[in-house]
């Protein structure tokens with residue numbers, strides 16, 4: 001049996017190696033490493049795939065979030081509402097810009113922002129909401145957008161884990177996550193569903209004016225060469241990464257299907273075990289399974305994690321410490337925020353290996369091994 005990994009990028013690369021190698025060689029030959037034809041091509045192709053007017057490529061997903069908050073004109077002291085149950089990047093950039101992160105509870109089923117708790121977190125200083133499509137599951141965007149509209153707040157979607165996910169809007173239309181709010185941000189970190197071979201990220205929006213600002217900020221606030229109108233930063237996707245992404249974007253829907261097949265296999269097994277909750281599948285969106293995350297109630301989560309590790313099966317806790325309890329946010333006193341579901345989940349969730357190259361033998365070994373623990377240690 002092939003060694004089980006959380007993500008198997010080597011096997012995935014082997015299948016597309018000729019195309020990738022020649023695309024990278026072409027960039028080397030061109031020596032056009034920055035702002036080359038591959039970046040322009042990828043931008044257009046991603047706009048088409050997402051069905052969005054503007055894609056602004058940038059250096060990574062964290063920058064995408066930061067540039068978005070800068071482009072919306074958020075000022076020190078402004079409040080931004082975000083879940084605490086997320087990767088730190090979402091919340092870190094809020095504080096980095098001198099804004100105040102205000103943490104809201106997540107829904108225990110979807111692991112995403114609980115829209116019914118949003119209004120209670122809104123104050124006169126609130127300027128934006130940052131829902132996170134965690135583990136590949138879309139947040140409750142219909143509800144979030146309705147509240148944002150009512151209170152005139154910006155919405156920045158953190159789509160780093162859910163690129164390619166479909167979402168049904170209330171008007172019946174089917175759109176991609178990341179294109180619903182004012183701005184959507186994504187990451188091409190190698191292990192993400194659409195990953196490159198280094199760092200990369202993108203911002204998308206349907207707003208022409210905002211697109212112009214985003215592009216300017218990502219490029220030193222430059223309006224034309226050597227004329228800098230606003231304080232910006234240097235955040236570029238390089239041409240080699242764009243060349244890789246163009247090839248992998250053509251595979252993205254297949255990659256999503258492969259992940260969903262793994263999830264179906266796990267669901268059929270774990271769904272039958274009492275005290276183990278399988279990921280929720282919403283009617284209004286398509287889960288793209290960046291992670292396959294169980295919540296374990298009747299069982300010792302850390303015990304299962306260690307037992308699997310002893311049999312050479314990796315499993316991960318995303319995330320062991322929620323943002324509101326991170327030392328980095330001590331100055332905001334956020335640890336005293338009452339987020340019982342977030343705290344509960346950090347002690348119960350366990351993510352199993354899921355990627356585009358898993359085979360039946362590996363899946364059977366994982367479930368068989370988990371079964372040994374789950375029947376023994378109830």
Ligand SMILES: *Cc1c(COP(=O)(O)O)cnc(C)c1O
Nearest residue numbers: 060061062087089090160187189
């Ligand atoms: C990966 C990730 C980011 C940050 O992306 P980078 O490219 O690593 O900077 C932001 N938010 C979430 C939810 C992520 O998973």
